[in-house]
Amino acid sequence: MPALTERQRLILALIVREYTETAQPVGSARLVEHYNLDLSTATIRNEMAVLTEIGFLRQPHTSAGRVPTEDGYRYFVTHVIYQADLPDAARHTISHQFHQARQDVEAWMPLAASILARQSHAASLVTAPHSQRARYKHLELISTQGRQVLMVLVITGGEVSQQLLTLAEPVAQERLSAAANILNNVCLGKTTEEIAALPMRNDALEKDILSLVLTDLNRGEQRASGEIFLDGLTNVLSEPEFLESGDARHAIRLFEERSLLQDLLARAMPDGVGGVQVLIGGEGKWEELRQCSVVLARYGIPDQASGMLGVFGPMRMAYSRTIPTVRFMADLLSNLVSETISGEENER
Amino acid sequence: MPALTERQRLILALIVREYTETAQPVGSARLVEHYNLDLSTATIRNEMAVLTEIGFLRQPHTSAGRVPTEDGYRYFVTHVIYQADLPDAARHTISHQFHQARQDVEAWMPLAASILARQSHAASLVTAPHSQRARYKHLELISTQGRQVLMVLVITGGEVSQQLLTLAEPVAQERLSAAANILNNVCLGKTTEEIAALPMRNDALEKDILSLVLTDLNRGEQRASGEIFLDGLTNVLSEPEFLESGDARHAIRLFEERSLLQDLLARAMPDGVGGVQVLIGGEGKWEELRQCSVVLARYGIPDQASGMLGVFGPMRMAYSRTIPTVRFMADLLSNLVSETISGEENER
DNA sequence: TTTAGCACTCTCGATTTGAGAGTGCTAAAA
């Protein structure tokens, strides 16, 4: 990583800033004028030549201004604004909105996505907290029609999964409740393996249901993440990058194809809760993201319940705003999750 | 409504078909050539002049081919293909896919949206079944941390809502379960009003929770529809209408702003389950939809649990495919819903 | 009633052109 002078860093930062705002290549004259620099355009041009030499800037063509390269953005993100903090005003607004929705668990994730999208003026994604090692928490069996039963299974971290089962023969609600009660007593707080290791049930109904519970738990553990919430796609649609090159528009498919998105999340953030990850221009790994950037973070409690959240937009993204926002939101959701589930550990 | 000759109807239909495929104004020569008509271009031109006179076709400019007008599409939809049926092959594919996911209640709605989008090559939307007159079905209280309790409320039709409550003081899980049990016995199958009319509970905990249940039920009834599932937005993004005029792109915002969408659904389909509703070009009521069309249908059981589903795309849409698909899917979901909840009526 | 023929209109793509933006280099100034 080449060392830059203070002034070069400044110029790089200003070019990034100007370009993210205008989406136009920025020339030396505009820079001086717009930011009242105490330098002549010629000096700026010399510095820009250096930055271009290093590979942080490029010219779309001979007589255009400069545009940051992927490396340029990367340097900017890691060396210039990575530690930037979210303004207090924004922190307060966000906290406030969450406080309002405190009671409504179902609203948390969509709210988080909506806030992220609004703050970053880009598309956002949030996955519900999800555990790779699920623990049984509560089972409920509700009879609907004669042979059909709705099974509601609550897992660690408040995850709820529903299944419809068709029994061999009709069973009364009382009988179902009793069976659920027994299983609840036996399985509370146990992991999939622990439940699988339990002695076989004698009762046929209980046996059947327990095996369904197990497949359900297993399926949950297979999934890489919980439900995915998206927002702000329209923000990104009106960006020039997406209007012109069909290339960038291609990237949006990634958001609709959940499987692609899962793959992205899995490969981008293998590690536990931690810092914010910034993928610029697909990092050579995702062809679809060539013109885009993604800012990701994991939240929650490792191994218990964790999810991801992030922002997706053109490479020309307001990183200095987006990164602190993502970091702040990750912390906020982490607190929310740990408040909600920490009791479980004590119960055991 | 002007009466058309058989030949005029044919020509209108062919123009609609050709235009939906190519997105280019269609001229007399292309029509004759492409469909081996036993007529000369001049004859076609005369007929086209008539259709233009009536207001079913228009020319973007003097020397371009013809394009259907909104009225043209409307005539086409109501008089030419409204009764068209979905090919057996498609019916089977769809039924098969649903059969596969029969058990997994949570997968139904996303699956429906996905199928609709795939079949129509447009964007789709499905709302979860929802009841305006909810009936209490089951309550579950799960303690997490000391004072925090996750409340899971199951309502008619399998709707599940979660809330997080913070009690004044810690309460043991046993105590919570007992309270839930009592309330379940008292409230099963009751409507909001009936519950509100019940005698006051003596126990403080039960009283508090019952009032929360009531607000939750009320909030559910206020909502016009259940959760909304979208799919296939990218299908529509690559259509030329959306690439060019920012006008059409504006319409996509409608899909992200749930409130706008709710409004659309509420105003477009006030009536009960019934036929398929086709909104062409916003019908003068939705400025955002000027260049788009929406095909909507309601499914489910009126007053008990019903939802909507539909397809959204450019006005130049393959109606002859989309309309039967929407109709078929509505029937399919209706069956699914009635199978799931019909038992309730018997229980009472 | 249909159709061949024709004059006419208008768009669209290709091509040209000039203004303007921005650069790099050089030589003088600080």
Next chain:
DNA sequence: TTTTAGCACTCTCAAATCGAGAGTGCTAAA
């Protein structure tokens, strides 16, 4: 040694021009 004024040069972009081609409407004959 660093900064800057001056200048020649390059390249894009928007506007203007132009001709081919697509498509029409009309008329008169079949």
